[in-house]
Amino acid sequence: MDSEVAIRLQNVTKRFGDIIANDNVNLLVKKGEILSILGENGSGKTTLMNMLSGIYFPDHGDITVHGKKVTIRSPKDAFALGIGMIHQHFKLIDVLTAAENIILGLPGNESLDMKSIVAEINELVAKYGFDLDPEQKIYDMSVSQKQTVEIVKVLYRGAEILILDEPTAVLTPQETSKLFDVLRNMRKAGKSIIIITHKLNEVMELSDRVTVLRKGQYIGSVETSDASIDLLTEMMVGQKIDLEIDRTEPLPFVGRIEVKNITCRNRDGVAILKDVSFTSSAGEILGIAGIAGSGQKELLEAIAGLQEIESGEILYHSPEGETVTISDMKAADIRDLKISLAFVPEDRLGMGLVGSMDLTDNIMLRSYNEGKHFFANRKNPRKLATRIVEKLSVVTPSVDTPVRKLSGGNVQKILLGREIASSPNVLMVAYPVRGLDINSSYMIYNLLGDQKQKGASVICVGEDLDVLMALCDRIVVLSGGELTGIVDARTISKEAIGLLMTSSKKGGAQHAE
Amino acid sequence: MTILMTFIQKAIGQSISILFGATGEIITEKSGNLNLGIPGIMYMGGIAGLMAAFFYERASAAPIGFIGLLLSFAATLIVSALGGLLFCFLTVTLHANQNVVGLSLTTFGIGFGNFFGGSISKLAGGVGQISVATTASAYRADIPVLSKIPVIGDLLFSYGFLTYLSIIVALVIGRFLMHTRKGLNLRSVGEDPATADAAGINVTRYKYIATTVGAAIAGLGGLYFVMEYLGGTWTNNGFGDRGWLAIALVILALWKPLNAIWGSLLFGSLFILYIYTPGLTRATQELFKMLPYVITIVVLVITSKRDKLENQPPSSLGESYYREDR
Numbered sequence: 001m002d003s004e005v006a007i008r009l010q011n012v013t014k015r016f017g018d019i020i021a022n023d024n025v026n027l028l029v030k031k032g033e034i035l036s037i038l039g040e041n042g043s044g045k046t047t048l049m050n051m052l053s054g055i056y057f058p059d060h061g062d063i064t065v066h067g068k069k070v071t072i073r074s075p076k077d078a079f080a081l082g083i084g085m086i087h088q089h090f091k092l093i094d095v096l097t098a099a100e101n102i103i104l105g106l107p108g109n110e111s112l113d114m115k116s117i118v119a120e121i122n123e124l125v126a127k128y129g130f131d132l133d134p135e136q137k138i139y140d141m142s143v144s145q146k147q148t149v150e151i152v153k154v155l156y157r158g159a160e161i162l163i164l165d166e167p168t169a170v171l172t173p174q175e176t177s178k179l180f181d182v183l184r185n186m187r188k189a190g191k192s193i194i195i196i197t198h199k200l201n202e203v204m205e206l207s208d209r210v211t212v213l214r215k216g217q218y219i220g221s222v223e224t225s226d227a228s229i230d231l232l233t234e235m236m237v238g239q240k241i242d243l244e245i246d247r248t249e250p251l252p253f254v255g256r257i258e259v260k261n262i263t264c265r266n267r268d269g270v271a272i273l274k275d276v277s278f279t280s281s282a283g284e285i286l287g288i289a290g291i292a293g294s295g296q297k298e299l300l301e302a303i304a305g306l307q308e309i310e311s312g313e314i315l316y317h318s319p320e321g322e323t324v325t326i327s328d329m330k331a332a333d334i335r336d337l338k339i340s341l342a343f344v345p346e347d348r349l350g351m352g353l354v355g356s357m358d359l360t361d362n363i364m365l366r367s368y369n370e371g372k373h374f375f376a377n378r379k380n381p382r383k384l385a386t387r388i389v390e391k392l393s394v395v396t397p398s399v400d401t402p403v404r405k406l407s408g409g410n411v412q413k414i415l416l417g418r419e420i421a422s423s424p425n426v427l428m429v430a431y432p433v434r435g436l437d438i439n440s441s442y443m444i445y446n447l448l449g450d451q452k453q454k455g456a457s458v459i460c461v462g463e464d465l466d467v468l469m470a471l472c473d474r475i476v477v478l479s480g481g482e483l484t485g486i487v488d489a490r491t492i493s494k495e496a497i498g499l500l501m502t503s504s505k506k507g508g509a510q511h512a513e
Numbered sequence: 514m515t516i517l518m519t520f521i522q523k524a525i526g527q528s529i530s531i532l533f534g535a536t537g538e539i540i541t542e543k544s545g546n547l548n549l550g551i552p553g554i555m556y557m558g559g560i561a562g563l564m565a566a567f568f569y570e571r572a573s574a575a576p577i578g579f580i581g582l583l584l585s586f587a588a589t590l591i592v593s594a595l596g597g598l599l600f601c602f603l604t605v606t607l608h609a610n611q612n613v614v615g616l617s618l619t620t621f622g623i624g625f626g627n628f629f630g631g632s633i634s635k636l637a638g639g640v641g642q643i644s645v646a647t648t649a650s651a652y653r654a655d656i657p658v659l660s661k662i663p664v665i666g667d668l669l670f671s672y673g674f675l676t677y678l679s680i681i682v683a684l685v686i687g688r689f690l691m692h693t694r695k696g697l698n699l700r701s702v703g704e705d706p707a708t709a710d711a712a713g714i715n716v717t718r719y720k721y722i723a724t725t726v727g728a729a730i731a732g733l734g735g736l737y738f739v740m741e742y743l744g745g746t747w748t749n750n751g752f753g754d755r756g757w758l759a760i761a762l763v764i765l766a767l768w769k770p771l772n773a774i775w776g777s778l779l780f781g782s783l784f785i786l787y788i789y790t791p792g793l794t795r796a797t798q799e800l801f802k803m804l805p806y807v808i809t810i811v812v813l814v815i816t817s818k819r820d821k822l823e824n825q826p827p828s829s830l831g832e833s834y835y836r837e838d839r
């Protein structure tokens with residue numbers, strides 16, 4: 001081996017109760033390289049990295065850093081070894097400023113001199129080309145700004161080895177490429193970088209080598225230059241899988257949800273949806289595209305009755321031919337019409353599941369009011385839970401496991417499974433594959449396709465334009481709360497959607513029906 | 514004029530115990546520990562100080578006020594800190610529920626105070642017979658010279674040292690929380706222990722130290738009550754619900770010691786307002802005694818509605834923390 005080894009893990013094992021999260025895993029990280037770690041949801045990537053960053057302690061196995069065998073008992077030990085981790089769920093304190101978060105837990109002058117600290121941080125920010133105001137409060141920041149704080153925090157501590165756990169899952173394409181530039185700058189500065197991602201094209205674009213885990217086991221490592229997307233997928237999943245979304249023709253147009261000139265304001269009184277109108281059809285997948293925060297979330301919530309509407313109305317044309325004005329109904333009554341919403345928020349926590357309750361109870365949450373008995377009937381939800389677990393290959397010890405013990409992707413499958421199981425007439429999903437591995441993503445795409453064929457009107461808010469264009473029939477484009485176009489997903493180009501995403505109505509964007 | 518002066522002096526007399534209690538509870542809560550044992554700990558601190566002074570004065574032929582003061586001060590700090598330590602051991606180390614432990618500790622602390630209060634009363638020859646006159650007069654000594662200035666002297670300099678100490682402690686803790694590294698670390702522990710932990714902060718140590726120090730500070734509120742307010746004696750349940758007022762004050766003060774200073778004055782005034790309001794019946798008196806709580810509830814309502822995040826309680830308040838949990 002010619003280049004210097006930064007980290008070597010040998011036969012590292014970690015169990016949680018009955019689950020073996022890591023089973024004799026080996027890993028090698030060289031100095032000055034970007035290593036990707038690839039694996040499906042629940043394959044143990046986060047657990048493995050947490051043992052490097054001192055959050056978990058391995059049951060057995062050896063960790064060597066810069067040639068010396070080490071014991072990492074706490075995050076403090078990890079910092080001392082120059083290892084810093086940017087977690088999947090950000091570890092930042094909302095009420096503090098970026099600078100305060102960055103210096104958290106560090107030794108130094110007891111009396112805080114924020115001025116000089118901010119100056120130091122600004123120096124670092126300039127060196128690597130970040131975009132950050134150290135004096136901004138975390139709760140005022142976007143997801144990508146928060147991530148920047150996390151990275152600067154780690155660099156400020158003098159980390160030589162950076163671990164990023166699914167950093168791009170919550171970023172827009174523009175933010176992602178900015179992040180990659182920064183990571184390349186760091187590699188140039190001699191730092192080693194470990195990055196966990198599900199997006200194979202990112203692996204190919206950014207990394208020098210790839211290590212693959214599957215079901216807690218080490219499968220192998222390859223040089224990125226020798227790898228292909230097909231090879232990596234096979235290593236990850238253990239078999240060849242089809243990476244095509246099979247999109248069927250939409251059913252003939254039958255209006256289902258009719259949104260008429262709705263305008264909504266957020267809590268600060270800013271218009272977040274401006275005079276938006278469109279009609280979704282039964283038997284189609286209608287995509288909603290837009291830069292993060294353009295009103296996608298509010299639009300779905302308005303339909304679901306969770307967002308107050310200032311003006312305009314929303315009609316529901318039921319399969320039986322009735323027309324109901326749902327914009328003045330309560331959320332619970334709208335749900336009774338089989339209009340369901342599955343929303344995966346940016347941080348993927350708190351998405352309509354109760355962490356401490358088991359799978360069965362969470363399934364029940366959705367359907368308990370259908371019960372006719374005073375005592376809840378746990379039998380059916382249990383059957384349903386078992387079916388969801390099997391059909392979506394949820395990795396869990398049993399349906400009695402508390403949801404918070406599952407890895408993020410598996411939690412998401414339960415959420416979607418639960419909504420789909422209610423066989424909705426209108427199924428709205430937001431970011432359904434956020435952070436999911438490819439296998440699970442395709443499973444979800446196919447589930448949405450099935451619903452469409454069954455005649456449901458599927459409305460899908462997505463981040464990945466390539467996917468939206470391959471999955472949907474029509475795409476509604478929002479820009480700053482305005483509808484700037486309704487386009488045919490089969491014929492439109494990515495560039496054209498991109499243009500609509502940033503244009504404003506006044507700029508003269510056309511409606512293409 | 515004189516009645517206003519008396520009112521202010523009496524209000525300040527009421528507010529000092531509450532201020533100590535609130536400052537102690539603030540630093541405790543900033544670590545994420547909701548110590549509802551503070552009212553009990555204040556009883557424990559009070560009786561410990563009284564007992565130390567009592568036995569010292571009994572044993573010594575010619576007791577010296579200053580020594581009695583030192584002994585009782587130390588006894589209060591030690592016993593109330595032990596109360597905080599016990600709370601931590603049960604909630605942080607053994608992960609017991611904070612509300613249950615806190616409420617039990619309060620019940621225990623009040624019983625502890627009354628039991629030993631009764632015991633030393635017996636030794637002293639009967640209820641109300643306890644007297645630690647020498648020590649109490651040391652606590653009650655006002656500021657020489659300055660207190661002789663007309664009006665201002667009465668208003669500002671006529672109190673014992675604990676009064677000034679309570680304000681100094683509140684100012685110091687306020688500064689500590691906002692302008693030091695350890696204060697920043699402590700706040701982060703209370704907001705999100707997992708984040709603090711990942712940043713290399715020893716969460717357990719911070720919780721232990723903040724809670725123990727907080728309990729010791731709160732205990733001084735009990736000491737103030739027996740020494741300066743009562744003049745060195747004990748009446749069962751005499752401290753009343755001042756401990757709960759201290760906890761309510763934490764909310765009113767939005768977890769800021771500086772606010773607790775004026776807040777305690779407000780509470781102190783409201784606490785005795787009924788005495789100075791003419792024409793009250795027994796029933797309407799009780800209504801007046803509710804005022805501090807009514808104000809706290811109003812503040813809670815106002816701050817919970819779309820207010821700044823900075824004015825909310827520490828996010829992890831009342832929750833225990835395990836590192837490998839998720």
Ligand SMILES: Nc1ncnc2c1ncn2[C@@H]1O[C@H](COP(=O)(O)OP(=O)(O)O)[C@@H](O)[C@H]1O
Nearest residue numbers: 016021041042043044045046047405406407837
């Ligand atoms: N703290 C924990 N307690 C119990 N089980 C856990 C814990 N952390 C992870 N697991 C389990 O370990 C396995 C691996 O999880 P994780 O490392 O998060 O996977 P990945 O990051 O690859 O998606 C999963 O089955 C998950 O449910």
Ligand SMILES: [Mg+2]
Nearest residue numbers: 045046088407
């Ligand atoms: Mg993970």
